[in-house]
Amino acid sequence: MLAAAIELFNRKGYDATSIGDIAESLGVTKSAIYHHVASKDQLLAEALDEALVGLEAAVRAAATADGSAHDRLRLVVRRSVEVLVAHQPAVTLLLRVHGNSETERSALQRRRTIDADLAGLVRLAADEGVLRRDLDPDLVSRLLFGMVNSLVEWYRASGPVSVDQLADAISTLAFEGLAAT
C-alpha cells in the first residue's frame, strides 16, 4: 500500500493524489485504506522516513570509514547513488518536498542535516589539498549532489546503465572532468 501511494505521489503529486486514487489502484475502497493508516499525511511521513534512513546511513558509512577525506567523499557519492537507486521512489518524493506541512518541514530539517554533513566532507577533502582551490567547497557540494540527486528524474534501474556504471560516470565527471586528457 505504501509503495502504491509513493508511486502515485510521484506521478501525480502529493496533493493531486486522493485517497480514492490510492484505493482504486489497489482495487479497494477508501475506507479500506483508512483501516490501515490514520491519514494521508501518515503515508507521506512513512515514505519520507524510508528515504531519510537510507541517506543518513550512506552519510554515516562515509563519515566512519577509514581513509582520506577524499576517499570518503568518493565513497559517499557512490553510496548516495546506490541508495537513490535502491529507494528511488521514496527518495524522489523526498527531493520534491517543500515544507508544506509539519511532516514535510520535519523531513526537510533531516535533509538539511545530511546536506550539511556532505558539505563538511567536501570541505575536509579540500583542506587535504586534493581538490582544486579555485572552487568554493560549499558551492561544489551543492553542484555535486545536485547532479547526483537529478538522477531520480530520469534513471531507470531496468535501463541500459547499471548502478555501478552510473556511479563510475558521476565520479569520473565530477573528479576528472569531461575534457579529454
Add this chain to the structure above:
Amino acid sequence: MLAAAIELFNRKGYDATSIGDIAESLGVTKSAIYHHVASKDQLLAEALDEALVGLEAAVRAAATADGSAHDRLRLVVRRSVEVLVAHQPAVTLLLRVHGNSETERSALQRRRTIDADLAGLVRLAADEGVLRRDLDPDLVSRLLFGMVNSLVEWYRASGPVSVDQLADAISTLAFEGLAAT
C-alpha cells in the same frame, strides 16, 4: 498576478495552491482573478511558456553560434544558467511539471525537444575528440544539465555568488573536474 501565482505554485505546489490563495496574496477576491484569466490552468500555461521561450532561445543561440561544438557546448551551459537565474521562478515551475494535464504534457514535449538538442550538442563535441571517450554522451548530457537544473532548488541571485561566478564554477567542475592539477 502571474508572478504571484508562480511564486505560490513553487512554494506550495500547483495543486495545493487555490485561486483563493492567489487572490489573498494580492489582496483581492477570487472573482477578480477570474476577470483576468479564464482558468487556473491558463496561469500555469503562461508561466511554463515564459520558461520554455527562454530556454529555447538559449539552445538556439548556441546552435547558430560560430565556433567548435565544444565552444558552443560551453556557451549553452552558460546561457542556460543565465536563463535559469533570470527566469528562476518560471523555470523552477517547469522543472517540477510531470505531465498531469494537457498543458503540462505540452510543456514536457517542448522540454524534451530542448533536452534532445542539448544531447546532440554533447555528441557533436564528443565527435570532435575534445571530450573523453569513456563517458556516453547521452549520459553526460543528463548529468551535466541535471547539475545545471538543480540550481533552481538553492540558488538565490541576491546571495554571495554572482551569475558569472556560478556559470564559471559549473563549467570548471564539468570540463576540468574537481581534482587538483
Add this chain to the structure above:
DNA sequence: GTCTATAAAGCGATAGAC
C-alpha cells in the same frame, strides 16, 4: 478487513450587482 453511506469542508468557476 472491507464495504456503503454520509458528514463537513474546500475547490474551480460563474452570475449578477455596483
Add this chain to the structure above:
DNA sequence: GTCTATCGCTTTATAGAC
C-alpha cells in the same frame, strides 16, 4: 474591475453494517 453569493463537484475522514 472588483465585489457578494452561490452552484456543482471533489476531497478527507468517519459511522456503522457485514
